[in-house]
């Protein structure tokens with residue numbers, strides 16, 4: 001990834017889904033992780049709780065907080081994984097499900 005290229009995510013407009021040219025730019029910039037991010041956003045798999053964003057993955061849910069994610073891709077490879085990108089896109093375009101709940105309470109109840 002070229003660190004000198006401006007992050008195309010910053011060009012998104014609040015409350016509007018990514019226009020096709022920007023989608024291409026983001027996918028070009030982030031490659032596979034960008035495509036994965038849009039697959040997540042398009043399927044409304046980003047959920048906003050009062051404390052965290054949670055992204056529904058193929059097998060489980062991941063907590064995304066700031067520049068951190070609980071998935072193995074992020075933990076082992078570093079950098080922004082598809083979940084973090086999806087959250088950053090959805091946060092601007094508002095394409096997320098909103099829950100008036102604290103996610104940490106769910107964690108405590110499930111005993112994770």
Ligand SMILES: [Zn+2]
Nearest residue numbers: 069071081083
């Ligand atoms: Zn992740």
